[in-house]
Amino acid sequence: MKIDLPDSYRRFKRGPQVILPKDIGLIIAYSGIGKDSLCVDAGTGSGWLAVSLARVCNRVISYELRDDFIAIAEKNKVIANTPNLEIRKGDITKDLKEKDVDLITLDMPVMEKAVPRCKKALKPSGMIAGYLPNIEQVKKFFARLEKNGFVNIRTYECILRDILVRPEGTRPSTKGVWHTAYIVFATKAPDSQKVAKSDTAKEHANG
Amino acid sequence: MKIDLPDSYRRFKRGPQVILPKDIGLIIAYSGIGKDSLCVDAGTGSGWLAVSLARVCNRVISYELRDDFIAIAEKNKVIANTPNLEIRKGDITKDLKEKDVDLITLDMPVMEKAVPRCKKALKPSGMIAGYLPNIEQVKKFFARLEKNGFVNIRTYECILRDILVRPEGTRPSTKGVWHTAYIVFATKAPDSQKVAKSDTAKEHANG
Amino acid sequence: MKIDLPDSYRRFKRGPQVILPKDIGLIIAYSGIGKDSLCVDAGTGSGWLAVSLARVCNRVISYELRDDFIAIAEKNKVIANTPNLEIRKGDITKDLKEKDVDLITLDMPVMEKAVPRCKKALKPSGMIAGYLPNIEQVKKFFARLEKNGFVNIRTYECILRDILVRPEGTRPSTKGVWHTAYIVFATKAPDSQKVAKSDTAKEHANG
Amino acid sequence: MKIDLPDSYRRFKRGPQVILPKDIGLIIAYSGIGKDSLCVDAGTGSGWLAVSLARVCNRVISYELRDDFIAIAEKNKVIANTPNLEIRKGDITKDLKEKDVDLITLDMPVMEKAVPRCKKALKPSGMIAGYLPNIEQVKKFFARLEKNGFVNIRTYECILRDILVRPEGTRPSTKGVWHTAYIVFATKAPDSQKVAKSDTAKEHANG
Numbered sequence: 085m086k087i088d089l090p091d092s093y094r095r096f097k098r099g100p101q102v103i104l105p106k107d108i109g110l111i112i113a114y115s116g117i118g119k120d121s122l123c124v125d126a127g128t129g130s131g132w133l134a135v136s137l138a139r140v141c142n143r144v145i146s147y148e149l150r151d152d153f154i155a156i157a158e159k160n161k162v163i164a165n166t167p168n169l170e171i172r173k174g175d176i177t178k179d180l181k182e183k184d185v186d187l188i189t190l191d192m193p194v195m196e197k198a199v200p201r202c203k204k205a206l207k208p209s210g211m212i213a214g215y216l217p218n219i220e221q222v223k224k225f226f227a228r229l230e231k232n233g234f235v236n237i238r239t240y241e242c243i244l245r246d247i248l249v250r251p252e253g254t255r256p257s258t259k260g261v262w263h264t265a266y267i268v269f270a271t272k273a274p275d276s277q278k279v280a281k282s283d284t285a286k287e288h289a290n291g
Numbered sequence: 292m293k294i295d296l297p298d299s300y301r302r303f304k305r306g307p308q309v310i311l312p313k314d315i316g317l318i319i320a321y322s323g324i325g326k327d328s329l330c331v332d333a334g335t336g337s338g339w340l341a342v343s344l345a346r347v348c349n350r351v352i353s354y355e356l357r358d359d360f361i362a363i364a365e366k367n368k369v370i371a372n373t374p375n376l377e378i379r380k381g382d383i384t385k386d387l388k389e390k391d392v393d394l395i396t397l398d399m400p401v402m403e404k405a406v407p408r409c410k411k412a413l414k415p416s417g418m419i420a421g422y423l424p425n426i427e428q429v430k431k432f433f434a435r436l437e438k439n440g441f442v443n444i445r446t447y448e449c450i451l452r453d454i455l456v457r458p459e460g461t462r463p464s465t466k467g468v469w470h471t472a473y474i475v476f477a478t479k480a481p482d483s484q485k486v487a488k489s490d491t492a493k494e495h496a497n498g
Numbered sequence: 499m500k501i502d503l504p505d506s507y508r509r510f511k512r513g514p515q516v517i518l519p520k521d522i523g524l525i526i527a528y529s530g531i532g533k534d535s536l537c538v539d540a541g542t543g544s545g546w547l548a549v550s551l552a553r554v555c556n557r558v559i560s561y562e563l564r565d566d567f568i569a570i571a572e573k574n575k576v577i578a579n580t581p582n583l584e585i586r587k588g589d590i591t592k593d594l595k596e597k598d599v600d601l602i603t604l605d606m607p608v609m610e611k612a613v614p615r616c617k618k619a620l621k622p623s624g625m626i627a628g629y630l631p632n633i634e635q636v637k638k639f640f641a642r643l644e645k646n647g648f649v650n651i652r653t654y655e656c657i658l659r660d661i662l663v664r665p666e667g668t669r670p671s672t673k674g675v676w677h678t679a680y681i682v683f684a685t686k687a688p689d690s691q692k693v694a695k696s697d698t699a700k701e702h703a704n705g
Numbered sequence: 706m707k708i709d710l711p712d713s714y715r716r717f718k719r720g721p722q723v724i725l726p727k728d729i730g731l732i733i734a735y736s737g738i739g740k741d742s743l744c745v746d747a748g749t750g751s752g753w754l755a756v757s758l759a760r761v762c763n764r765v766i767s768y769e770l771r772d773d774f775i776a777i778a779e780k781n782k783v784i785a786n787t788p789n790l791e792i793r794k795g796d797i798t799k800d801l802k803e804k805d806v807d808l809i810t811l812d813m814p815v816m817e818k819a820v821p822r823c824k825k826a827l828k829p830s831g832m833i834a835g836y837l838p839n840i841e842q843v844k845k846f847f848a849r850l851e852k853n854g855f856v857n858i859r860t861y862e863c864i865l866r867d868i869l870v871r872p873e874g875t876r877p878s879t880k881g882v883w884h885t886a887y888i889v890f891a892t893k894a895p896d897s898q899k900v901a902k903s904d905t906a907k908e909h910a911n912g
Contacts, residue, residue: 088445091416091478092323106449109316116299118346118373119326139325140347209298218667219454219461219840226456238295239454241463242313245676247426247446247473249433253632254426256448256677262659263670266454271298425874426633452883460839463884469866470877502859505830505892506737520863523730530713532760533740553739554761580739623712633868633875640870652709653868655877656727661840661860661887663847668840670862680868685712 087261088246095163099130099156103191103215104264106244108136111189114240114269115211117141121186124205126176126198131157131169133189133215138166141186145169147176180205191215196228203232206272214268222266234270241266294468295453302370306337306363310398310422311471313451315343318396321447321476322418324348328393331412333383333405338364338376340396340422345373348393352376354383387412398422403435410439413479421475429473441477448473501675502660509577513544513570517605517629518678520658522550525603528654528683529625531555535600538619540590540612545571545583547603547629552580555600559583561590594619605629610642617646620686628682636680648684655680708882709867716784720751720777724812724836725885727865729757732810735861735890736832738762742807745826747797747819752778752790754810754836759787762807766790768797801826812836817849824853827893835889843887855891862887 093105111133117123121141125134128148134157138144146169148154154171161169172179176190177198184207190198195214202212212234214225222239229237242264246257300312318340324330328348332341335355341364345351353376355361361378368376379386383397384405391414397405402421409419419441421432429446436444449471453464507519525547531537535555539548542562548571552558560583562568568585575583586593590604591612598621604612609628616626626648628639636653643651656678660671714726732754738744742762746755749769755778759765767790769775775792782790793800797811798819805828811819816835823833833855835846843860850858863885867878 090321090323090476091443105320106317109318109320110313110451111316112319112347113312113316113343114297116297116346136320139323140319218669220667222454223456223461236298237456239456241452241454243450243452244317245448245450247429247448249430249444249446253634254430255632258675258677259673260676261672262674262676263672269297425876427874460841462839465882465884466880467883468879469881469883470879504735504737504890505857519734520731523732523734524727524865525730526733526761527726527730527757528711530711530760550734553737554733636868637870637875650712651870653870655866655868657864657866658731659862659864661843661862663844663858663860668844683711 093132096132096135096160097130097156097163099153102130102132104244104261105136106242107215107264107267108133110240110242110267111187111213112137112140115187115213117187122182122184124176124180124182124185124188124202126180126188126190127153127192128157128171129153129191131160131171133191134169134171135160135164135166137187137189138169139164141168143168143170145182146171147174147179149173149175177201183207184210186210188212189215195221196225199225199228199232199234203234203272208272208274210272212270212272215265216268217263217265219266222268225268229268229270233273235273237268237270239266239268300339303339303342303367304337304363304370306360309337309339311451311468312343313449314422314471314474315340317447317449317474318394318420319344319347322394322420324394329389329391331383331387331389331392331395331409333387333395333397334360334399335364335378336360336398338367338378340398341376341378342367342371342373344394344396345376346371348375350375350377352389353378354381354386356380356382384408390414391417393417395419396422402428403432406432406435406439406441410441410479415479416481417479419477419479422472423475424470424472426473429475432475436475436477440480442480444475444477446473446475507546510546510549510574511544511570511577513567516544516546518658518675519550520656521629521678521681522547524654524656524681525601525627526551526554529601529627531601536596536598538590538594538596538599538602538616540594540602540604541567541606542571542585543567543605545574545585547605548583548585549574549578549580551601551603552583553578555582557582557584559596560585561588561593563587563589591615597621598624600624602626603629609635610639613639613642613646613648617648617686622686623688624686626684626686629679630682631677631679633680636682639682643682643684647687649687651682651684653680653682713785714753717753717756717781718751718777718784720774723751723753725865725882726757727863728836728885728888729754731861731863731888732808732834733758733761736808736834738808743803743805745797745801745803745806745809745823747801747809747811748774748813749778749792750774750812752781752792754812755790755792756781756785756787758808758810759790760785762789764789764791766803767792768795768800770794770796798822804828805831807831809833810836816842817846820846820849820853820855824855824893829893829895831893833891833893836886837889838884838886840887843889846889850889850891854894856894858889858891860887860889 126147134146333354540561747768
């Protein structure tokens with residue numbers, strides 16, 4: 085089944101599984117980011133989410149481990165004309181150095197490992213958004229966010245339905261994409277002194 | 292039923308029916324707008340869409356006929372800190388003067404009347420997005436877009452499902468919002484000489 | 499995309515577009531038919547709905563115009579072992595003779611033409627169920643039912659989502675059937691003297 | 706939010722959480738049961754599923770532990786006029802004696818415990834259908850079915866959407882029921898000698 089994409093995405097290169105505009109839009113609108121925001125992203129993959137964030141944010145730093153994915157994402161950065169996106173080879177769970185980040189987006193295996201480091205990087209009331217295909221992954225990420233004192237943890241599934249308006253009749257398309265991934269949003273507590281104790285120390289001890 | 296809203300929207304004032312983040316996100320991502328974009332919006336209503344566009348765009352002009360709605364939207368503009376949003380009292384079908392617009396968003400009755408004027412205002416490959424609750428409205432808007440040579444006309448319904456992750460079990464919430472509106476996207480043909488003749492002249496004659 | 503079918507349906511022959519178990523089940527449960535019920539069906543098509551009704555009802559009469567469809571449906575009647583199903587070559591809008599029918603199911607073009615004759619055939623509080631792919635068809639059928647004094651007219655869309663439970667993770671299937679048809683249910687008013695005047699006479703005059 | 710019910714269900718008494726017609730219909734159609742079928746059900750609850758099965762089957766035996774639920778279900782049995790339904794006080798995991806059962810429906814806590822006993826009661830190619838609100842319950846039931854050699858294990862979610870056809874416009878209802886439960890279907894292997902070893906012995910040992 086061909087996915088119906090808007091022109092602005094149809095030009096992009098595709099490498100690893102991409103995040104679709106429906107989910108990218110939910111992340112942008114739900115997090116409330118804008119032209120002054122600093123965003124961090126991992127892993128970059130084909131870079132569709134990273135360049136989409138870079139279109140609307142001040143600066144985006146995206147971490148990726150694989151050179152072949154970085155090559156694809158660098159091409160998409162040129163196509164999208166987003167020089168404010170920096171693609172870094174590295175592991176967000178270890179290499180993340182930024183401070184006062186507005187939004188961190190995660191699309192990577194075992195993303196719960198990145199939670200303590202992301203918490204440090206986020207500014208108070210900053211948000212984290214995880215993109216997770218399976219419910220078991222959602223549960224692990226959710227539990228780690230709770231343990232680290234994140235608040236307003238919400239899980240959504242965004243379903244886009246295509247409606248055919250035709251002379252012969254109007255109806256939803258008979259077949260379509262039913263599921264891409266769950267998106268988990270969480271907010272770093274505004275005042276870190278008052279929230280439940282983080283498991284950062286324990287995390288680091290566990291290596 | 293209370294609608295679950297992110298913090299950035301919870302602070303906003305509510306007047307007339309608002310457009311929810313799920314639909315705002317789809318409009319932003321699908322249209323591919325960003326920090327350099329010029330957007331036009333009508334009618335302003337509570338201004339949720341207008342301020343959300345202003346967060347991520349260079350400039351937004353929003354038309355509204357009612358003074359009470361303008362007052363609410365001006366408050367939300369302050370809350371969102373988006374001085375690049377200009378709210379104008381006026382009727383987009385007559386008063387729209389802008390040129391080279393990247394995206395026009397419509398949430399108003401009988402929006403098909405605005406199509407010819409919007410076509411003039413859009414730059415080539417610029418997009419229009421209509422937000423329409425009923426299928427009959429979709430069909431009228433769709434037909435007018437076709438008649439005016441718009442291409443890639445697509446109708447979507449964006450459904451957001453809330454997943455409850457709880458110690459007692461994980462499942463979708465039992466009740467929720469099933470429908471807000473259909474969103475119709477269309478693109479102004481890149482080269483206006485080559486597309487089907489517009490009905491602009493006829494439109495104006497009909498007043 | 500292969501449709502996932504239960505064993506009892508997988509054995510059936512397929513001719514014209516079939517009605518899927520999800521929609522057949524809704525018709526059976528919503529209408530409350532059972533072992534004492536008399537049902538009428540048109541058009542037979544591949545006969546999947548007719549044999550499914552015959553499994554759970556006392557008697558089913560199904561009308562079909564095309565000989566090739568009747569041949570397929572007769573085979574499915576044998577496979578399903580439902581001798582209480584009678585497949586008749588004929589046009590339900592003219593040939594329907596039964597009285598005191600509990601449920602009439604319609605899956606045919608221009609089904610609104612059958613409404614006056616169906617009204618006569620139904621017993622008081624008997625139900626009619628129409629299976630219609632497009633919204634324009636729903637509106638025409640709905641209007642005719644109202645005009646003929648049917649009550650409790652309801653339109654549903656039954657969506658079946660396939661959940662994959664696998665060692666590598668649990669999630670909905672990524673792709674699937676989004677739409678088969680709308681199902682419109684209506685009830686013949688319990689006391690025909692008291693309902694709005696039927697347009698039966700007018701219908702017949704219009705031929 | 707009021708649930709929209711057909712007349713045949715509106716007359717029923719409500720006690721514990723009931724199974725809605727959309728899910729009852731799926732169970733009937735998907736299992737392919739009919740007038741010759743023997744069904745077993747547990748727990749009875751308000752008896753909506755049991756009387757619905759009794760309408761279309763030869764005989765239904767429903768097990769329930771609580772006297773207050775049995776009292777409600779006995780009233781619904783009278784309303785539905787289904788003398789072929791027998792409501793037994795008892796625990797299906799211990800008290801189930803039937804043989805050659807066509808379909809067993811389960812709506813009870815910890816239903817995976819009933820799997821080995823149900824397997825004995827079912828005829829070859831007989832089906833089991835479990836109604837489970839949470840995904841964790843689905844996974845436990847699914848695993849037990851696999852361990853006991855059941856085949857064609859499928860998990861569905863049946864979503865019913867209400868479409869409003871009105872003079873002022875046609876659209877889905879804005880709010881509605883998003884989730885009742887997942888339904889897991891499984892088939893007893895046709896030839897028990899050839900399937901994977903059951904864990905029946907172990908189950909009994911664990912008591």
